[in-house]
């Protein structure tokens with residue numbers, strides 16, 4: 214009898230032990246699986262962080278420095294929207310489908326909207342060039358003015374533009390010569406802002422270059438195309454470069470007359486002597 218109980222008790226104990234071992238084994242398995250999943254997650258996240266944070270050469274060893282900042286614009290490019298209403302322009306400039314934008318949009322009544330942070334690269338200039346820069350989007354702030362291209366720019370809109378330009382210049386320290394039109398940086402491809410745009414008025418407020426007549430007669434050997442290139446124009450197509458210059462400084466006809474040569478010579482001389490500030 215005693216022997217029977219002893220055997221029964223022993224069987225029960227070993228059965229319990231087996232159950233306990235199984236439970237412990239299961240717990241260990243769960244713990245290992247959890248640890249494994251955690252490791253996979255960490256590695257995945259680590260790979261993601263590395264990929265999104267560092268753009269650079271795969272052959273370079275990553276030794277991060279804290280001494281850097283966001284991009285800083287050094288130009289302002291002005292546009293007209295070619296649309297009749299603010300709503301239509303806003304829809305175009307904010308739709309993912311169009312892939313175009315600007316930092317600011319100014320309505321005819323002077324209302325100013327900001328669409329992109331100034332430290333970010335808005336898609337407003339497209340294929341463009343000025344003074345050796347071949348990607349104006351990377352170095353500029355884009356401002357769109359609501360205007361269909363066939364109408365004058367209302368005083369309220371220009372007043373708001375001048376206030377915005379003062380604000381931008383005080384923060385970004387943009388040189389006077391670097392306030393340009395889209396047509397200036399994309400000659401032949403773009404014709405905005407139109408001939409109605411008051412470049413002279415802007416220059417009188419310190420935004421962009423200008424010269425007032427009477428102009429000094431340029432030397433015989435003064436070359437128009439070299440002069441345009443000195444200002445910053447892309448002169449690979451001289452006819453287009455001249456058209457862009459004319460649209461900005463003398464919107465009449467398509468050829469360079471004596472007054473245009475005088476204006477160009479004066480602008481080049483000012484840049485050579487006084488710089489672009």
Ligand SMILES: [Zn+2]
Pocket residue numbers: 291292293337395403405
């Ligand atoms: Zn434009």
